[in-house]
Amino acid sequence: MEAPRHWRLKKQRYSLTGEVCPHCSAKIFPPRDVCPECGQEAKTAFQFSGKGEVFSYTTINDAPSGYQEQAPYAVALVKLNEGPIVTAQLTDLGAEPVRIGMPVEMVTRRIKDDGNERGVILYGYKFRPVIAGPR
């Protein structure tokens, strides 16, 4: 189940922790050593709000191994309010059709399991439509 890898990425998967570049103030997700905007070293952690909108999307019918039980599902590029774009599944869609520009917010959901090999479940971010008012 690639434990070290998922452990290493837990701050990104559970809380959308990226970076803000100390040199040019660009917001960065996922974090990386070199700022893609100015080319200087990036290392200051920054937690994103998890709010954004659908930049583009598609529906997956032929899912890869490990995801077949979830199909069909929608995967989107979500443009976060702070600027960066994140790739994520959309969830809790109900009957609502996905559209470009749809406001969405991050939620934590089951990403995949290991096919009952050891019963390990991987959790991480997905995005759901924003509904007005508290929920």
Place this chain on the structure above:
Amino acid sequence: MNTNQEKKQVVIAGIGMLPVGEHWDLSLRTLGARAVRKALADSGNLKPDAIYIGNGLANILSHQANLGALISDEAGFSGIESCTFEAAGASGAAAFRAACLAVQSGLIDVAVALGVEKITDCDGSTALTAQDLILNYEFEGITGLTVAAGAAIIAQRYISEHLLDHSIFQNIALQSYQHAQDNPNAMYRNGLTAAMYQKQSIKNDPLGLFDISSLADGAAALVVTREELIPVESREEMVRVLGSANAIAPLSLHDRHQLLQYSAASQSAASALRKAGMSLNEVDLFELWDANSIDTVLSMEAIGLALPGKGWQTENIILNSMGGCLGRGNPLGASGAYQLAEAVLQLRGQAGACQIAQLPKRALVQALGGLGSTAITHILGHG
């Protein structure tokens, strides 16, 4: 006249292709070795000093690495230099570029570039999942994204920004399937009608069955050497490598500043043309990437053949004259080698029923890996 430069001119002395398809009876090593031997026979039995292999998925699908030793020995060339180059869909083109650089350096006299892919050793879903290796696993693959879905996400945004609909992809598919009808190495030779296209199942909205190429087995090889090593009387008919360039862009779709600009395609094409000392309007024949039809649309725009929003209008150029990945089939790491070998056939006037009417003198051949994140361009020509 710069004789030193002329001496270093890289020429394509031979090509060899196997039909693309489901070769249940042939293993990875047999496919690869046969294409190498075919290309060497076509070169008049030159003896190779090196074999560079382009392959994408053997590590997973055939449980096989170390293809240099496996395939070159199988072809009967124990003792020579050989290793693998991987650049997703551009692997075959990467191996070809390595062969050109080796020969041009003077350290190698005769090099073979082989593209080989063995897809059908596993069931279809395993092959599709393996193909998703070319995505960023930690932040794309983990969401359940697939390569075709990534292409569809780009296509969806393209249609939305330019106020178009999915019918813009129809002509690219119809053209490719029409060209493949006359290509004896193509997988789909029965043609495609507009009615069939319009009834296709939509795999990943807005892309349908005929907008996404099929993975299949294949192997294609090219023999390159320096002009000075070719007998004077044969030099005139040789196809030359006039330019070669590789450029990369961010792998993940979410890291791209402009999702609808294939910047690597743009940079590698411009660089290859510059090395050839040519402008775009001197190119007679284009082999552009069409693993997914949106790839072709954005390549057209990136290279400068169409304005943004118009890359689906391909009527004014000679494009993928032997069917491309859509019609020929897509043996991933081999497709770049097929593109080059097919362009050589056209330039030699040996493309049979696919031969374009006026013998072309210059071809631009571009392979993309990983939804435009790697782009390798070659300019081939006579004289």
